[in-house]
Amino acid sequence: TAVKDGDEWVINGHKIMTSNGRVADFLVVMCRTEDDDSGNANLKMTQIIVPTDSPGLERIRSVPIWGHTGGDHMEIKYKDVRVPLENALGARGSGHQAAQDRLGAGRVYHCMNTIGQMWRAFDIMVKYSTQREVHGGKLETKQFIQGFIADSYIDIQAARLMTIHCAEVMDKGGNSRVDISAIKIFVPEAGSRVVDRAIQMHGWRGVSSDLPLAGMFQGFRTLRLADGPDEVHRILIAKQILKRYHDGLSWDFGV
Incomplete structure (x- = not known):
């Protein structure tokens, strides 16, 4: 989820499989930004750019693929990660x-x-x-x-x-x-x-x-x-x- 707080997004969540998360300088994170359960469910997500050196972003482990260890795909946790509102890609809810x-x-x-x-x-x-x-x-x-x-x-x-x-x-x-x-x-x-x-x-x-x-x-x-x-x-x-x-x-x- 991403919650608006002033001029920032505050992101919390846990993603098991992030493509190329080990080597990326930034991630494009699909976040739920709308709390209202009514209306079109497809209008509740926003894509947000998150630098991988952001405080609160934790790379947990490299996810083994096809039995190979040490790959680039990562399990990542987000704990109160803050990024500017301008990091949203496109309009809010368009993700x-x-x-x-x-x-x-x-x-x-x-x-x-x-x-x-x-x-x-x-x-x-x-x-x-x-x-x-x-x-x-x-x-x-x-x-x-x-x-x-x-x-x-x-x-x-x-x-x-x-x-x-x-x-x-x-x-x-x-x-x-x-x-x-x-x-x-x-x-x-x-x-x-x-x-x-x-x-x-x-x-x-x-x-x-x-x-x-x-x-x-x-x-x-x-x-x-x-x-x-x-x-x-x-x-x-x-x-x-x-x-x-x-x-x-x-x-x-x-x-």
Whole structure:
């Protein structure tokens, strides 16, 4: 929470997971600034810039990610932390909407980045299949491996075309909520499948740091939580589609 006191905000709270909190010089803290429980719940949050050397801000610990210790994400406590009112980003109560405005384009960016990594994993996998000799022939001659290659092509192309379509809808000013949620779910899942096949083909090297595949796999799995978990996006998609049918319409996949 953040309470106005004269020309300052007084912030109290406890955040378990703060991205890059160990190395940041300042944090953007989403604070509840409105006490009234009536009205729109989305108008009660304000984003406030908080320098990390502010009195009362305590870095508790580095939060281990994927079993690795000593990372940059931090658990942080705020005890009567004071910052100037001017440190608020945007209008009071606009924090939630500002975050949502960023997240739409941000999710498209994450998908674009994921597709690029999927493509790289595909190249690594296919090239290896043409070189590795096993049981009297190269991997590329084995039907299991041919299936890996075909299924990965399908995943990459589907992810790419869905993301391009979503970006086009956004660019034209259309309602892209369903498309954004759809790619947010599909692309990291497809990426995980592609990288998993590449890891399987490479054996122990696939999970080692000799190749980038293990890092890709962890990143894609993490994306299913970042910017909203898959389950939230599935609910949003279903609600948007059902609303059209309740309104006597249908869903047009050609738009």
